[in-house]
Amino acid sequence: MPREQATPAATASAGRSPSAASAVDNLADLVRVQATARADDTALIEGVDAGRSCTWAELDDLVERGAAGLASLGLLAGHRVTICLDTGIDFVVAYLATLRAGLVAVPANPRGATGELVRQLADSRSRVVLADAVTVDTVRAAVIGVAEALEGMGGRGGAPTLVVCGLPPAAGELTLEQLLEPGRPRVVTPHDRERLAALLYTSGTSGAPRGAMLTHRALLANLEQVAAIDPPVMRQDDVVLGLLPLFHVYGLNGVLGQVLNQGATIVLVNTFDPVAMLDAVRTLGLTNLPLAPPVLSAWVGQPDLAQKLRGVRLLISGAAPLDQEQIAEFEAAGGLTVQQGYGLTEAAPVVTSTLTRSGGTSPAGSVGGALAGIELDVRDSAGRPNVDDDPGQVWVRGDNLFSGYWPEGEDGPDADGWYATGDIGLLGSQGELVLVDRLRDLVIVSGFNVYPAEVEDVISAVPGVAEAAVIGVQDEQTGEAVVAYVVPTAGTDEAVLLDGIRDRCEAHLARFKWPREVRLVEELPHSANGKVAKGRLRAAARGEDLGLT
Missing domain, CATH: 3.30.300.30 (ANL, C-terminal domain)
Structure with missing residues (x-):
């Protein structure tokens, strides 16, 4: 069975959460939709101590002021803004303000090396970069090196403007507070789904980090595809753990994007302490836990795990493979079914989910079936559909795919819309995907x-x-x-x-x-x-x- 399309279970209407993404053309407009529908509901909570929070109306106001502030710097539609901030409210505001202003967000690893950031700033030709107390030393050093890097790459231009968050600026720098000053003219938000929204640097299938070009169409399409799953991945009444880093596509669109789409509440966390996090699950009433395998490994030995997770509605593991023994051990200790999915940066990111199967169950070892609107194929080394049961490279087609790698759109989907993922897998009799390995591994x-x-x-x-x-x-x-x-x-x-x-x-x-x-x-x-x-x-x-x- 070489090809798999979304099954009827994936497109069932019963229990489906409404998707705001279908009504907008710019992802940042989701904030305005939620601010209109539930102005005083809490949108963001920062830290397990809930020391800072904001409502949907407050978030919409911050995003509007941030967009106007970026426009006041002379940035034009399509210019890039690098966001090198730790997970928190400031990141969310900077990201959404960038999109609302018609600019392109370039998230950067807040714990990455200086040389890595220099290459990313130079390659993206970012006009602005944001830093906080965690990242400012690295970012300042990187800004100094950008002009030299650009010269070496055959480009021209100066260093980006540095905007610091929560600390005093050095000479020539701005603060986020200055960027958010009220009273500036309101920006006119571009509404074009094919406009570039984000550059996410990934090793892809080549090994060298490249900027995957994700349009508003790709990001919004994946939100709609995930929202079509029944039982729902996220609901408006969910309190969601935002532990996954926002510079990574899973945290950025797979979690934060779906929060924006559904109007849920997210608790943003930038450090992981197993005991404190489990306590927060109970004290903050967390109901939805998108996690990565290391978190499950850290929690599985904690005492009274099932009792501490009693209020959780859904637990999903992604971003890295999870073996069956680890799943069984956690489910026995935690009393929760571990759902899984498969995705990649170039697909914005979700491609399959075990929740697409009836009752949210998939065969052991699989990562579920294709989401609605996504097709899967398994092909041999020559790109021909497999005719036997041997593993082959996984190919994907759907509106959620990227537009190739920055800046020319190279190595994107082919003329028929198919993209070779670089992953090796099999399709089961029910269309479920079983991953075998990475092609480059x-x-x-x-x-x-x-x-x-x-x-x-x-x-x-x-x-x-x-x-x-x-x-x-x-x-x-x-x-x-x-x-x-x-x-x-x-x-x-x-x-x-x-x-x-x-x-x-x-x-x-x-x-x-x-x-x-x-x-x-x-x-x-x-x-x-x-x-x-x-x-x-x-x-x-x-x-x-x-x-x-």
Whole structure:
């Protein structure tokens, strides 16, 4: 079954939440819709201590003033604004004000390296960058380096204007308070769904960070697609945990975007303390928990977990794979079904959900079926639809897809609207998607394909393994060889562990899949959304091969 379209269960009307996204052409207009419908309802809460909050009417006013402030700087429609702020109300205001002014939002990792930010500022040609107490040192250093970087890239132009939030400005800088000053002329918001809304930098399928060009059409389409799920992913009466970083597409559109669409309340959190967060679930009345796998791992051992999660209506895990053993352990301890989905930055982001299946249940190991309005296909290496049950590359088609990579729209959907995701998967008999691995993580040993996720699953089942990651390294005889990085649990006998890994691999894997080497490490590098940063492992291994480390 090579192709999957949304099933009737995904488009059922019973229980569906109303979608404001269908009535607007600029995502920022969702705030105005909610301010009109529920002016005095709480929209945003900042921190588990609820130290700061705002209603929908207050948020709409802040966004309007912010848009006017940006326009007063001489910015024109389509100019880029980099937002390097920690998760909080200021980020939301800056993001929505940028969109309302017809500008393009460029979220940046608030904990990223200076060099990374220099490249992003230079590549996007951002005219303004916002910073807070967490990011200001990095941003100031990056602003200094932008002019030099632009010159090296063959471009021209000066450094962006720096707007600081919650701290005094240095010479030549502005404050967010100045940007939000009342009394400026109201901006005329462009209403064109094909207008570029956001540049989200992602490694994509190439490995090098590139700006995925997301239009208002893509962002709004995905909000409508998610809102069509029954049972509903989000309702107006939900209090939603906003723990996922807003510079990441899952937090930005998958969570915040749906809050704007449904008029729910979101609690914005920028640090994760397992105990404090669980207490906040109860004290703040959180009902909807969009999470990443590391949170489930941190919570599963907490005492009285089911009691603490008793008021939660829905728990969804995304952004990184979650194995069946981890799901079963959490469901047993927490008393909640763990729903999953699959998405990517280029799809704004949600493509599948286990909630699309009747009763919100999907076969074990799957990430659910396609959302309404989204098509899936699994194709071979030549781009032809698979005719057998072998894994193939997952292709996606839908209005939620991006318009290619900045600035020329390269490597976007093909002429028929299909996009090759770089993920390897299978489609089940009911159209459910089962992910196998990332195409760029594929290891080819003597011409045979090795999917690291398969090897990782085998190794992770060995007692004493806390975490495992598998990569390919160059090998003179086989082209590539498998190397496993393993984090032992505390107190584990390393010799016994290595023997156990070897024995299990020999028992459960074909010989060409066996790790040539198992490296025991204290920790694995992770990205901000909880995924193992395999690129760093490959870079380190390559450095060793070249004698650089």
